[in-house]
Amino acid sequence: MAEVLIVGSMALDSVKTPFGEVERVVGGAAVYAATAASMLAPPRVVGVVGGDFPQEALDFLASRGSDLAGVERVEDGKSFFWSGVYDYALGERETLDTQLNVFGDFNPVLPESYSDSRYCFLANIQPQVQAAVLDQVSDTCFVMCDTMNLWIETEREALEGVLARVDLALLNDAEARQLADTPNLQLAAERIMAMGPRYLVIKKGEYGATLVTADDIFSIPAYPLPNVVDPTGAGDSFAGGMIGFLARQDDCGNMQLRKSMAFGTAIASAAVEDFSLAGLKQFGMPQVAERYNALRDMVRFDAMDHELAQICQSS
Amino acid sequence: MAEVLIVGSMALDSVKTPFGEVERVVGGAAVYAATAASMLAPPRVVGVVGGDFPQEALDFLASRGSDLAGVERVEDGKSFFWSGVYDYALGERETLDTQLNVFGDFNPVLPESYSDSRYCFLANIQPQVQAAVLDQVSDTCFVMCDTMNLWIETEREALEGVLARVDLALLNDAEARQLADTPNLQLAAERIMAMGPRYLVIKKGEYGATLVTADDIFSIPAYPLPNVVDPTGAGDSFAGGMIGFLARQDDCGNMQLRKSMAFGTAIASAAVEDFSLAGLKQFGMPQVAERYNALRDMVRFDAMDHELAQICQSS
Numbered sequence: 219m220a221e222v223l224i225v226g227s228m229a230l231d232s233v234k235t236p237f238g239e240v241e242r243v244v245g246g247a248a249v250y251a252a253t254a255a256s257m258l259a260p261p262r263v264v265g266v267v268g269g270d271f272p273q274e275a276l277d278f279l280a281s282r283g284s285d286l287a288g289v290e291r292v293e294d295g296k297s298f299f300w301s302g303v304y305d306y307a308l309g310e311r312e313t314l315d316t317q318l319n320v321f322g323d324f325n326p327v328l329p330e331s332y333s334d335s336r337y338c339f340l341a342n343i344q345p346q347v348q349a350a351v352l353d354q355v356s357d358t359c360f361v362m363c364d365t366m367n368l369w370i371e372t373e374r375e376a377l378e379g380v381l382a383r384v385d386l387a388l389l390n391d392a393e394a395r396q397l398a399d400t401p402n403l404q405l406a407a408e409r410i411m412a413m414g415p416r417y418l419v420i421k422k423g424e425y426g427a428t429l430v431t432a433d434d435i436f437s438i439p440a441y442p443l444p445n446v447v448d449p450t451g452a453g454d455s456f457a458g459g460m461i462g463f464l465a466r467q468d469d470c471g472n473m474q475l476r477k478s479m480a481f482g483t484a485i486a487s488a489a490v491e492d493f494s495l496a497g498l499k500q501f502g503m504p505q506v507a508e509r510y511n512a513l514r515d516m517v518r519f520d521a522m523d524h525e526l527a528q529i530c531q532s533s
Numbered sequence: 534m535a536e537v538l539i540v541g542s543m544a545l546d547s548v549k550t551p552f553g554e555v556e557r558v559v560g561g562a563a564v565y566a567a568t569a570a571s572m573l574a575p576p577r578v579v580g581v582v583g584g585d586f587p588q589e590a591l592d593f594l595a596s597r598g599s600d601l602a603g604v605e606r607v608e609d610g611k612s613f614f615w616s617g618v619y620d621y622a623l624g625e626r627e628t629l630d631t632q633l634n635v636f637g638d639f640n641p642v643l644p645e646s647y648s649d650s651r652y653c654f655l656a657n658i659q660p661q662v663q664a665a666v667l668d669q670v671s672d673t674c675f676v677m678c679d680t681m682n683l684w685i686e687t688e689r690e691a692l693e694g695v696l697a698r699v700d701l702a703l704l705n706d707a708e709a710r711q712l713a714d715t716p717n718l719q720l721a722a723e724r725i726m727a728m729g730p731r732y733l734v735i736k737k738g739e740y741g742a743t744l745v746t747a748d749d750i751f752s753i754p755a756y757p758l759p760n761v762v763d764p765t766g767a768g769d770s771f772a773g774g775m776i777g778f779l780a781r782q783d784d785c786g787n788m789q790l791r792k793s794m795a796f797g798t799a800i801a802s803a804a805v806e807d808f809s810l811a812g813l814k815q816f817g818m819p820q821v822a823e824r825y826n827a828l829r830d831m832v833r834f835d836a837m838d839h840e841l842a843q844i845c846q847s848s
Contacts, residue, residue, distance in 0.1 A: 236716075307716035401551075401622035403739065404759040424718065425740035428754070437831050439743070439752035444719040466841075476834040507845035510837060516752050517832040519791040522825060526781075530822035 220359070220465040221285070222255045223332060224248050224458065225264035225351045226341025227321060228271065228289065232301040233493060235308060237447045243494035244275040246298060247341035247364070250451035253498045254458030254485045255339070256282040257506065259465035261458075262332045264288035264351060268297040268320045278495070287329040295320035308449050309423060328354040337465035339457055340384070342366045345376035352383055360470045362386040362461055364453070370397050382414030385470070388457055390421045403428075417475065419460075421453050427479055436476045439516060441487035441509050448493045452486045455498060459485035484509035535674070535780040536600070537570045538647060539563050539773070540579035540666045541656025542636060543586065543604065547616040548808060550623060552762045558809035559590040561613060562656035562679070565766035568813045569773030569800045570654070571597040572821065574780035576773075577647045579603035579666060583612040583635045593810070602644040610635035623764050624738060643669040652780035654772055655699070657681045660691040667698055675785045677701040677776055679768070685712050697729030700785070703772055705736045718743075732790065734775075736768050742794055751791050754831060756802035756824050763808045767801045770813060774800035799824035 229246030233239070252261040261284045267276075269292065280286055298321035301314040324347060336359035340348040348363055361384045369377050370393060377397075381387055387410060391403060398406035403420060407430040410418050418430040424446075426439040459482030460475075467474050487509055488501035522530065544561030548554070567576040576599045582591075584607065595601055613636035616629040639662060651674035655663040663678055676699045684692050685708060692712075696702055702725060706718060713721035718735060722745040725733050733745040739761075741754040774797030775790075782789050802824055803816035837845065 307710070309716075395622070402759060402761060404757045408759065422740060425737060426752070426754075428757075435757055435831050436834070437741070437754035438834070439741075439754075442719045442743075442750055444717060444723065446717060467838075473835055477837070480834050503845040507837065507842060514834065514836065516750050519751070519753070519795050519829065520788055521829065522792065522822065523782075527822060530818040 219259055220336050220468050222259050222261045222461050222465045223264065223335035223338040223351075223355065224251050224255065224261050224341065224461075225326060225339075225348070226251060226343050226364075226454070227298050228263075228265040228267045229298040229300055229321075230270065231299075231450060231494070232315075233448055233450050234303040235448050236304070236306050238493065240493045242299070244272060245300070245450060245494060247343070247451075247454040249275070249279070249495070250454035250489060250498070251339055251341055251458030251461070252279055252284045253282065253495055254455040254482070254489070255462030255465070256284055257459070257485065257503060258462035258481075259337070260285060261462075262288060262335055264326050264328060264332070266290040266292060266320045266324045266326075268295040269293040271297045275495075278499075285331075288326065288332055292320045297321075302450075304449065308446055311449075326351055336360070337461055338362070339461040340364065340380070341454055341457070345369050345373050345380045348380045349376065349383070352380070360385050360461075360464055362388055362457060364388045364457060365393065367393055367396055378413055381410070384415050386417040386419060387415040388419045388421065388453070390423070390453065394418075394420050419479070421456065423449070423452075427456065427483065429475060429479055431472060431475075434472075436479065438476075438479050438483055438513065441483055441513060443487055443491065446490045447497075449490050450493075452490050455489035456482035456486040458482070480510050480513050481506065483513060534574055535651050535783050537574050537576045537776050537780045538579065538650035538653040538666075538670065539566050539570065539576050539656065539776070540641060540654075540663070541566060541658050541679075541769070542613050543578075543580040543582045544613040544615055545585065546614075546765060546809070547630075548763055548765050549618040550763050551619070551621050553808065555808045557614070559587060560615070560766060560809060562658070562766075562769040564590070564594070564810070565769035565804060565813070566654055566656055566773030566776070567594055567599045568597065568810055569770040569797070569804070570777030570780070571599055572774070572800065572818060573777035573796075574652070575600060576777075577603060577650055579641050579643060579647070581605040581607060581635045581639045581641075583610040584608040586612045590810075593814075600646075603641065603647055607635045612636075617765075619764065623761055626764070641666055641669075651675070652776055653677070654776040655679065655695070656769055656772070660684050660688050660695045663695045664691065664698070667695070675700050675776075675779055677703055677772060679703045679772060680708065682708055682711060693728055696725070699730050701732040701734060702730040703734045703736065703768070705738070705768065709733075709735050734794070736771065738764070738767075742771065742798065744790060744794055746787060746790075749787075751794065753791075753794050753798055753828065756798055756828060758802055758806065761805045762812075764805050765808075767805045770804035771797035771801040773797070795825050795828050796821065798828060
């Protein structure tokens with residue numbers, strides 16, 4: 219088992235969905251990802267919080283095995299704040315407010331103890347910061363990065379620099395289309411792979427996710443849920459589950475990557491069942507295993523029977 | 534092997550996509566479905582065309598094994614005409630013109646020779662017409678129906694009457710949400726199943742399709758294509774492939790249904806690679822088998838390893 223380096227936002231979120239509304243709850247990409255990853259491997263978190271960030275949230279992360287030596291606390295500053303509202307189908311969201319606060323000047327200096335990290339997840343954050351973190355780890359084995367439309371629009375060069383250095387790029391479908399400047403996802407994947415990453419994962423929300431490698435494609439559906447409450451953090455929980463799984467196995471072969479996506483899908487399904495970390499907090503390994511196995515059953519189909527296969531060949 | 538009864542539109546379409554534009558080409562749900570189904574089982578087509586419908590299109594269907602005894606030709610009438618334009622990502626389309634023409638008074642009287650049909654696909658058409666066709670077959674084994682937003686809005690009672698009589702309802706995701714009056718697809722599926730069908734297939738376009746049964750869920754991705762040209766007819770080719778497969782196997786067990794969806798997915802992928810029937814026409818059984826097998830590889834992932842499974846159980 220290896221540790222997982224996770225860098226990203228640690229935030230307070232105000233979120234409104236058709237199923238409820240919460241104010242200034244704990245969120246942020248690094249928080250979701252670390253909570254998810256810690257089910258399998260110890261995270262090393264890199265981030266910054268203000269004096270308003272609840273100590274109990276940090277205590278919770280620590281209690282689940284996260285190393286918080288890389289979390290800076292600016293007592294007289296305010297935490298990154300995001301506020302958004304989701305549409306009735308939870309497929310689209312509108313950002314109402316973003317306050318960078320202490321996150322705006324974030325210039326992470328990794329603790330010496332983090333420098334041997336081999337598994338890294340660079341959550342959505344300015345690409346220059348992602349690059350600065352990569353500069354401080356010398357012996358990486360597998361690096362995943364996320365991004366967002368803002369950096370594609372405003373920091374494309376820096377972003378492409380990061381993409382050339384990571385093993386796996388994680389994008390949602392809209393971001394992939396935007397980055398590759400084509401509506402066709404398969405074509406977009408080919409273009410993004412040409413930017414450098416060995417692997418690409420395209421997140422499709424309720425439609426699942428797709429892994430593209432040089433040789434093949436893997437697709438996994440989302441875990442079907444009749445009671446999605448808040449999609450915030452789903453992608454980061456998915457990513458955290460993936461990198462946690464890979465670090466635990468200490469193996470990034472193709473089949474391990476596929477399994478890591480099933481694991482991430484199972485964990486992400488818990489994240490969306492409640493606001494903030496409430497869904498993840500009550501989700502244990504037996505539930506992960508149950509949903510992992512359910513996903514396997516959900517996609518299985520047999521080979522064509524012998525007679526039909528013969529007809530196909532002889533046509 | 535059994536025959537497949539297919540009722541639906543036989544049309545002339547004018548279609549514009551970012552990749553080209555065609556005028557008054559052969560289309561219609563029954564035409565696409567019959568072409569797809571005929572790769573596996575002989576279709577019995579029920580429809581109506583005007584004097585402007587190309588004889589060579591009918592000859593083509595017949596040459597592939599379709600029985601056209603149920604196709605009425607109104608020499609002094611005009612064929613159903615649809616015109617539409619797709620957005621740049623091919624995910625949305627706008628109807629520019631619909632002219633029912635001879636389709637407007639369509640009141641199908643099935644040939645005596647069709648009355649023993651056991652596998653039926655009622656393509657998108659007024660639900661009263663779907664019901665009238667069902668009234669004329671007495672010994673059905675498996676009936677699938679499609680529909681559209683127009684009938685959900687204007688003919689809900691008749692539509693629900695049809696849904697209560699079919700084995701499998703086929704809807705796209707927007708139709709499922711509209712019919713069940715909920716944005717959550719899993720919840721929508723539960724509500725639609727309560728209307729009567731034993732199975733529900735939700736089509737998700739480029740994101741694949743999901744089969745819902747009383748006991749489980751099956752999801753299959755779309756076949757990834759870098760060169761989608763025109764999505765018109767994809768859903769009907771998918772449905773035709775499904776019902777053709779089931780009729781050929783003469784078996785509607787759960788695994789056969791899953792396999793039929795993989796078969797339908799493979800065929801639908803050919804339909805969208807060109808306008809009108811051009812993609813399907815050049816697609817043979819060896820290509821079907823190749824894509825079927827590729828889809829199986831695309832979704833496969835292993836069980837958790839033993840040690841991890843044990844950890845899950847003991848947590």
